Amino acid sequence: MSVTLELNPRTKLAALVWAASFVLLLPPLASWGFAGLVLAVVWGISPQLGPRLLRRVLEVTLPFSAAVLLVQTIFLRHPDAEPLYGPLNFSRIGFERGLSLSGRVTSVVVLSLATLLSTPPASLLRALDAAGWPPALAYLIASPLLILESFKARVQAIRHAQQTRGWRLGGSPLKRLRGVFLLISPLITTALIEADQRSHVLAQRGFRAFPRRTTLLPVPDAAWQHWVRLALVSLSFVQLGVVSWIWLQSKI
Amino acid sequence: MTEAVAVREQFNTRVLTLIAVAIVINIVGGQINDALHLPVFLDSFGTILVGLLAGPIAGGAAGLLTNLIWGLITNPVAAAFAPVALVIGVATGLLARFGLFRQIWQVVISGVIIAAVLTVVAVPIQVYLFGGVTGAGSDFAVAYFSQLGQTLFSSVALTVFGSNVADKVITAVIVWLIVKRLPERLTHGFSHLKYTRG
Known part of the structure; x- marks a missing residue:
């Protein structure tokens, strides 16, 4: 069994939360690089999962990225827009914004699909x-x-x-x-x-919404994964704080 | 009864299973829309159903979890709009509580109110998190309004309200018609339904 499959599902979810905030800090091309890196790492440690993951990622992100790049670059009005044809313009600002947005979304798609494809719902439960x-x-x-x-x-x-x-x-x-x-x-x-x-x-079966019970077949977990989860979620808050701070600075 | 106890009683086993199937109804609603090629979303049937049957808190939970799970499965953009889905469920439950889901004309007005409320929540997310476009067909409407000289904020607001008002009215009317016809054996235990059936 690969490392990807062995990780506790909660650790994978914490990694997803961390990545969703981390990509907000990255410049456009770096977010695409991050998506590629995550894909390569998952493929490297789980060769069975890699091709399935790539296919699903392409199915989800290609139409999205094409639409966002097209609308941001050609259709939306940006300050640097240069006339192209009729009502169409070309904007470098729009292109960079589209590239950044699609890169961020692709990064999160890669991680969320890797989490989903490697985690049976029953195991998550x-x-x-x-x-x-x-x-x-x-x-x-x-x-x-x-x-x-x-x-x-x-x-x-x-x-x-x-x-x-x-x-x-x-x-x-x-x-x-x-x-x-x-x-x-x-x-x-x-x-x-x-x-x-x-x-x-x-x-x-005695199911209740709130009281705590033990499970008969626990999913393997390790003490280090507990600390990794804590660190990832804490980092995601710090990253969101940094993004908010940068955004507020740009508005002042 | 404290608030915490009241909330816990709202989340009994029956409501939990209702929310679980409602989340799936929301997700497959998009599949139905793909087959019919209608210019609406049809992804709130489950949320509005839970809002009518089990109240605003359960409705909000159904909406929130729908988008989070949807985000995990295929579309992270949906996860970013989870607060919007939450608002749809809460608004439906509250509108039903105030008797605005008793007659068909009230249901139409409720659909418009839900669209207006979700616009208030959706526009800042779409503008500040996504720069105004999300990869949906409605992006071209944003671009159109932008070309007409509207600001990005007002272009997005007009597009979000315009694309949601028909969707939410249609969804609210269809769910209301179904709920009105449901047999008693399927609705017993859903205390919030009394505000809709009278």
Whole structure:
């Protein structure tokens, strides 16, 4: 098992919080470099995870980065805008801003997807439970991750069922709006039935929202990871403070 | 009853499981929108549902957690807008509490109020954290208003309100219609529903 998979899920979440604030301190190109570095490190320590991670990162960040760069560089009005064609302008300030923003978002996407792909939701749930987090919070974070795929499949099933009754995709906006009701109404009703059943099962097992319990199968954790988590979260606050201070200085 | 006890009682097992499925409904709402190609978001069905059934605190929690989990799965931009989703849930619960989810015309007004309130929270995040654009289709509306001579702040405010008002009215009306028709066996234990059903 690789180091990425062995880390306690809480340590990975703390690293994510730290990175989200750290990238705010980086200049545009450095944030892209940071994203590449994180990707390379994850790929190096877990060759199975690397290609999957790269594919997901590209799927998420390419459209986002293209749109942000285009709008910031060509469409938004910046002080240094030079006429390009018709209402279009070229702005170096806009280009740098777009580059910075997309680099920051890409960095966070890389880390969040690495965390998600290397952490089974059940393991996250047990780690939070073992750490004494309120069971309600642990349940609310991990449970949606566990049931998301089944709900996506359910939407498809509802769609197919409505199509067999004569409903068709497309048409006028009003027809499509009616389609929203046809799809969402059965989804909400079946979700409420499932929530009811789940609450009965949880109640039968003695689940309570707040009291602390021990876990039967604890996720491995080490004392050093506790200190790493503390340091990462503390650093993220310091970084956010520095960013706020720099921003306030620029406004004075 | 202290505030803490009141909050704990709002988060009973039934409400917890409702919030969990509501988070997933919010996320797959985007999938439905992709299929129908409507110029709206449809990502607040679950939040408004929880706000109506279980009140403002549970509604806010559903919204907040939706965006945080969404941010973790695919889109960190969504995580930055988590306070906006929280406000949608809280506003829905409060509007229902004040009786503004009893008649269809009240629901339409509530949708407009929710859009106005979320605009107040969303605009500073979009302007100061993202420089006005977030990679969504509505960025071109921001650029359009900017070309017309509006400031970045007002361009973003006009775009956010304009793109959300139809979405929130449609979402609020659809959820209200569904909630009104729900059988008693699915809604027992959700004390906040009495403010909507009367």
